Amino acid sequence: MSEPRVGRIGREGPRERADGEPRQRVLLTLTDLEPAVRLNAQLEAQGLETTLVSPVDDVRATLRRAVPDVVVLTGALLDAQQLALVRMLRWDGIPTVGLTDVSDPTTTTRLREAGYAALYAKPIVPEEVASGIRRILDRRRLSQLTGLAGESEAIREVLVQIEQIAPVTSTVLIEGESGTGKELVARAIHRLSPRRGKPFIAVNVGALPETLLESELFGHEKGAFTGAAERRLGRFELADTGTIFLDEIGEVPPHTQVKLLRVLEEREVTRLGGTSPIPVDVRVVAATNRPLRDHVMEGTFRTDLYYRLNVLRIYLPPLRExxxxxxxxxxxxxxxxxxxxxxxxxxxxxxxxxxxxxxxxxxxxxxxxxxxxxxxxxxxxxxxxxxxxxxxxxxxxxxxxxxxxxxxVLREGQRAEGRELEFIVRSLVELKLQVEELRRRLDDERAARLSAPEPGAVGSGAGAGLIAPALEAREEAPPPNVVTVRPGMTMAAIERAAIEAALRETGGNRRRAAELLGIGERTLYRKLHEYEGVAVPVTDDE
The missing domain is CATH 1.10.8.60 (Helicase, Ruva Protein; domain 3)
Incomplete structure (x- = not known):
């Protein structure tokens, strides 16, 4: 069955070295030749596969042939084509490193917002840049291994913690809401640990009835209870030399907590109906969708067991964060x-x-x-x-x-050049905001000029008797449901006047006023909050 295209920038076969490890590729542009050549030599010395390309069009052609793990842009980082390329790579999950000629904070912030994963000021130190690229490659590999996708600082911190925690044998507590990927983290810890290749046993203790939980965890002997027709090994024994993942650990009943604490302290289990303890070599990774400390404060979880489990802790943020x-x-x-x-x-x-x-x-x-x-x-x-x-x-x-x-990146069969649309959209939005701000300032200045007429313009000289009555008439109160637009009024003032007129027309009924204005009721509600109320009583009645 062939894989349908979903907008990837390139396709290629397996990329593995002779030792089975995946080959890692770095693509460098030749916009600035000298640092590109020096960095290329340093990366090759570290065993990385590199490709030198120029100009940007050649970069896109190369991307269509083979997907690199990192792209290094060596100059013109603020060029529109370069920014479009960076955004395209970002949505494809390929990090971009930039070598910049300007290192002021404003430019750096703009480049990072554009999607650069790392920036290095010229003249570069090739060893420093190569070391940073190596860290990015390691983090990318870890993300692929764990299945945890994301560029947020919270996810990067989780990946670093996994890498630090995996090699040791200490107990790990993973906290996070349901659906955040706690079992993915547990499996990643196991796969990166010396216990890789050994059993990984996952148990959702919250889904097991209390009468069966101890039998599932610790096993039982034949005849230990009604229905125990034969000996059964518990999950701890099955996970021997490997890792056991105890999900929803906060739901373990108090009686079982005592036995679980003994297993963690003595590293041995006793089957139900048995008399001889059985040694087990198991790393325990526990998880909870509520902070385990809350269970302790409520008195439903033992304090000593909490501290036994909470040796190393990882917090998985919810998606809304x-x-x-x-x-x-x-x-x-x-x-x-x-x-x-x-x-x-x-x-x-x-x-x-x-x-x-x-x-x-x-x-x-x-x-x-x-x-x-x-x-x-x-x-x-x-x-x-x-x-x-x-x-x-x-x-x-x-x-x-x-x-x-x-x-x-999500559009079927679309050419890579089409991804510049994202840059254009963002630029247009920013331009629109700037134009609106400029218009507001001009309106304010025009209003200030009109409110301060030149001396003698009114009330003196020829024609003064005609001008003054005209101005007085202009200031007369409008009919109750008529919006009067005066020179110098801001768009916000006109909008507020229209809303107040609609509310007067509908007797203060917010729903009918929204229909009259042709906007949503929630939009009208938000506008009323922005204006801190209006001079018309507002109701929701039909």
Missing amino acids: RPDDIPLLVRRFVAEFAARHDRPFHGLSAEAMQLLVSYPWPGNVRELRNLIESMVVLAPGREIRPEDLPAHLRESGAGRLLPVPVGP
């Missing part, structure tokens, strides 16, 4: 399910992606993953639009954020 990672997760899940179900996927609109990013995701990554699978399977044969998303998601996320670029 790292919304910038959502587009990367969406792309990964789309690629996975399009290949699994052999379904083409035509992408998401910017508005649909906005809703995904702004939704709070109470079910976290699991909820997002399930939604993407349903979108791939039930795709309408065109780009996914807001109306194709579930109603609760549309209602929760509507109007929270400006549109975020989807990145054409």
Whole structure:
């Protein structure tokens, strides 16, 4: 079964060295020849595979042939084509390193916001840059190994913790809401530890009845209780020399907590109905969707067992705390399910992606993953639009954020050059905001000039008797439901006047006023809060 295209920038076969480890590739541009050649020599000396390309068009052609693990741009980092390339690479999950001629904080912040994973000021120290690239490669490999996708600082910290914790044998406690990927972390710790290749046993202790929990964990002898027709090994024995993952550890009943504490302290288990302790060499990784300290404070969890488990701790943040990672997760899940179900996927609109990013995701990554699978399977044969998303998601996320670029990485068969659209969209949004700010300032200056007429302009000289009555008439109060626009009024003032007139027309009914104005009721509600109230009593009655 062939894998459908979902917008990847390149395809290639397996990349493995003779020792079985994956080869890591670094692509360097020749925009600035001298640092590029020096860095290339240093990377090759460290055993990395490198490719030198120039100019940007050649970079794109190279990306279509083979996917690198890191791209290094050696100059012109603020060039529009370069920025578009960086954003394209970011949505494809490929980190970009920049060698910059300017190191002021403003430029550095702008470059990082554009998507550069790391920046180094020239003249560079090749050993320092190569070491930084090596760290990025290690983090990328760890992300692929664990399945934890994201560029947020919170996820980077989790990956670093996994790398530090894995080689030791200490007990680990993983805390995080349901659906954040706690079992992924536990499996990654096992795969990176010296116990790799040994058993990894996962037990959801919260899903087991209390009457069966001890038998599942510690095993039982034949005849230990009614129905025990034969000896059974417990999960601790099955995990001997390996790792046991105890999910929802906070749900363990008090009686079993005592026995579990003894297993952790003595490193031996006694089967139900047995008399002889059995030594076990097991690393314990526990997880809970509520802080275990809360269970201790409530008196439902033993303090001594808590401290025995909480030797090394990892906290997994919920998805709502790292919304910038959502587009990367969406792309990964789309690629996975399009290949699994052999379904083409035509992408998401910017508005649909906005809703995904702004939704709070109470079910976290699991909820997002399930939604993407349903979108791939039930795709309408065109780009996914807001109306194709579930109603609760549309209602929760509507109007929270400006549109975020989807990145054409999700569009089937689209050429790499098309990803410059994201840069154009962002530039247009920024330009629109700047134009609105400039217009506001001009309106304010014009209003100030009109409020301070030149001496003698009114009330003196020829024609003064005609001008003064005209100005007085202009200041007369308008009819109650008429909006009067005077020279120098700001757009905000005009908008507020229109809202107040609509409320007067509807007798203060917010719902009917919103219909009269042609806007949503929630938008009107937000505007009223911005104005800190209006001079019209507001109701929700029909």
